[in-house]
Structure formats: C-alpha cells, structure tokens
Amino acid sequence: MGFDQYHEPPDELPEQTRTFARLCSSLTEEAEAIGWYEQRLAIEKDPEALAVMADAVGEEYKHFSMDLEFLLRRTPKWRQIAEGVLFKPGDIVEHGEAAEAAADDDGDEDGDAPAAAAPSGGSLGIGSLRGEGM
Amino acid sequence: MSQSHLLREHAPITEAGWKLIDEEARERLLPGLATRRLVDFSGPLGWEHSATNVGRVERANVSELKGVEAKRRVVLPLIELRTPFTVSREELSAGDRGAEDVDFAELDAAALRIAEAENTSVFHAWPKAGIEGIASSSPHKPIARKKSFEDYPGCVARAVELLLRSGIAGPYGVALGREDYTSVVETAEHGGYPLLEHLREIVKGPLVWAPGVKGAVVLSMRGGDFSFESGEDLSVGYESHDANVVNLYIEESYSFRVLTPEAAVAITAPRAR
Numbered sequence: 001m002g003f004d005q006y007h008e009p010p011d012e013l014p015e016q017t018r019t020f021a022r023l024c025s026s027l028t029e030e031a032e033a034i035g036w037y038e039q040r041l042a043i044e045k046d047p048e049a050l051a052v053m054a055d056a057v058g059e060e061y062k063h064f065s066m067d068l069e070f071l072l073r074r075t076p077k078w079r080q081i082a083e084g085v086l087f088k089p090g091d092i093v094e095h096g097e098a099a100e101a102a103a104d105d106d107g108d109e110d111g112d113a114p115a116a117a118a119p120s121g122g123s124l125g126i127g128s129l130r131g132e133g134m
Numbered sequence: 135m136s137q138s139h140l141l142r143e144h145a146p147i148t149e150a151g152w153k154l155i156d157e158e159a160r161e162r163l164l165p166g167l168a169t170r171r172l173v174d175f176s177g178p179l180g181w182e183h184s185a186t187n188v189g190r191v192e193r194a195n196v197s198e199l200k201g202v203e204a205k206r207r208v209v210l211p212l213i214e215l216r217t218p219f220t221v222s223r224e225e226l227s228a229g230d231r232g233a234e235d236v237d238f239a240e241l242d243a244a245a246l247r248i249a250e251a252e253n254t255s256v257f258h259a260w261p262k263a264g265i266e267g268i269a270s271s272s273p274h275k276p277i278a279r280k281k282s283f284e285d286y287p288g289c290v291a292r293a294v295e296l297l298l299r300s301g302i303a304g305p306y307g308v309a310l311g312r313e314d315y316t317s318v319v320e321t322a323e324h325g326g327y328p329l330l331e332h333l334r335e336i337v338k339g340p341l342v343w344a345p346g347v348k349g350a351v352v353l354s355m356r357g358g359d360f361s362f363e364s365g366e367d368l369s370v371g372y373e374s375h376d377a378n379v380v381n382l383y384i385e386e387s388y389s390f391r392v393l394t395p396e397a398a399v400a401i402t403a404p405r406a407r
Contacts, residue, residue, distance in 0.1 A: 073177070073178065073179075121140070121142075121369075122140035122142050122369040122370055122371055123178070123366070123367050123368070123369045124156055124159055124160045124163065124367065124368045124369060124370065125160075125367065126160065126163060126164065126167065126170070126367055126368050127170070127175065127177075127178070127364070127367060128170055128175035129164070129167055129170040129171045129175075130170065130171060130172070130173075130174075130175060130355075131171065131339075131340055131355070132171050132340060
C-alpha cells in the first residue's frame, strides 16, 4: 500500500521515472473517479445531491486533464499520437492507427518511454530540478 | 511532436552511440543547471513555441482607420541557445564495441557552456534578448561580503531579513557562483561548524552551485516570482560530419521573466563594481 504504483524496485528507478509513475497512478485514479460519478449520477434522484456530484465530477475532469497533459509533455511519441487522435471528428480507430503509423515512421523507437527516463527525439528530458541542491 | 529539426537520423551514429551521447550530456548538464533548481519552470512547450504571453498591449491605438481601434499585443520572444561540439568517429566506434572510456571532452565542455549561459541570462540579464536578470532587476542594494567569507552567514541572514521586510516569504534558496561555492563548502566557522550547514539552517532551501553567477543570489522559492518557460528543452542535434568527426550541438529555447523583482537579493564580492 502506498508504493503500488511502482512495478519495478523504486530504489532502482530514476527520480523522473518515479514521478512519471506517480502521475500515471493519479491519471488512473481520476479516470476511476469519473466512472464512479457517472454511475452515481445515473441513479441519484435527489436534485441537490445531483448538483453536488455534478460539480464534483467537474473537478475530476480537470484533474484527469492536467495529469494527461503532464504525461504528454514528458513523452513526445505519446503526445504525437494523441495529437492525431484527440479533438478530431471522424473515426477514432482510423485516427489512432494513422497517428501511430506516423509516429513509427519518424523512426523514434525510444518514443514509447517517458522522455525523462529514456530521452527520445533528441530531448534530454531534464525539465525542472526545483528544490534539488546541497 | 517530432523533433526532426535536430536531424539526428542523418548523423553517422548508431542507436547505442546516441544513447552514450545523451547519457553523457545529461550527466554533465545536471550539476550546473542552477536556474531550474530555484525558479518556476513550465514546459517544455516544443520547438514551435515562439513567445510567452505577458498579457499586455503596446500603444493604445495603432489603427489608421477612423472608428476602429487596434492594439498590438506585447509578447516575450523565446531565445534559442546553441553550443557546438565535436565527437570523434573513432571514439564512437569504440563505444559501439563496448568501451567504457569514450572521449567526450568537447561534449562535456559544451554542457558546462550552455548551463553557464542559461544561468547568466537568468541571473544577470540579457537585455538584447529581453531577459531581465534576477540580480540585475532586484531593487535591493547588493550586500557586499568580506574577503574572508567569515561574515557570509551574516550576509545571507541580512538578505533573508531584507526579503522578509519586503513581505517576501520563504523558503529561500541561494545560487552560489563558483568562488562563493568553493569557499562556502571548504570553510568552517569558529568552532569547526561547517559554513554550509549554517547557511542551510538560515535559508531552509537549497544551496546551489551556479556557474555563471557572479557572487551569490538569495531568492524566495515560494513560487510565482520568477518564471522560466521552456520551448524546446535541452536537446542534442546533428550539424554535419566528415571522415573523422561528427559535429553536433546542444540546443534549447526559453524565455525568462522576473515577476517580483524584490524577491531576490544579490551578495557581491568586496571588490565588485
């Protein structure tokens, strides 16, 4: 409990990979919460309770979106595929296949991994080092 | 987003070679990147990101037509830093064979150069690039230390008190230029108590080696005072090659804004200008 987000021994993981894993866990939790609220809203009869929960699920949408944006910024290939899929009308699966193929064509074989852990596309994935020092 | 402008796929470098280069670059860059340890960092927003929104307009009316008002948005353009280095193809071949002592001397020097440039621009201003430095824009009079460094805790404490008096809360961090860093690390006060430990107790935040910084700068790390916006984060790209060497470079783009000039105090050497 508490360290379940790590699939590998945390001591062996770089700091930035641990951060990435935490945000992945957070993303999962937000998606679960959205699913739960969807079910609660579907059966609730009390209008006041409905209003409260409708407001609460908005928070979950926000949290999920922020988690996702963070992860996409750290993972160029994921971001590239997402850009080919998200906010587009039409066939989702077609967009997905096309976006994945385009990303593969770039020859970015390391792109599935977070930029911070396994730099892809030339970025060294350094980002913020805030608070680190002697 | 593809970073194809770096043209890495055109370099005569194997995947294993790129891995070695990227790992070496990261390892050599990290110690000197003081700015990123002390200020707010946002991004990376990509190579295509060209300017930071500052929320302002210039000139009330630039329209030449009657009845139409036009304002021009003011933005802060990102700057691009690029520093070249060369890697011997013979050394890269040795790396492919598993050599553990590949000569990356030029890469190491380039990493320090760009880290120093980042720190210099952020702490001491690059007016032509529109960057106001943390130290140069501070309204507080710099605190001059003594030559011996004996009074250094007093200087840092005075800086913190100055910030508190200005309503700037902590925690605080300190960017230590090369000379200050060396002296702080090697100095013990009367009684043998390490100066480093004493400073840490005063500021409650990180003490950072900051090549490129003159003297030292004490600044608040409460957030919202200093903003570093990354376009392309530090990356390694390919320039050209011949039979003997590959010419590469380290590159980044960013903007930097001082939002609260009074949130920092400089500590200068006694003979500073």
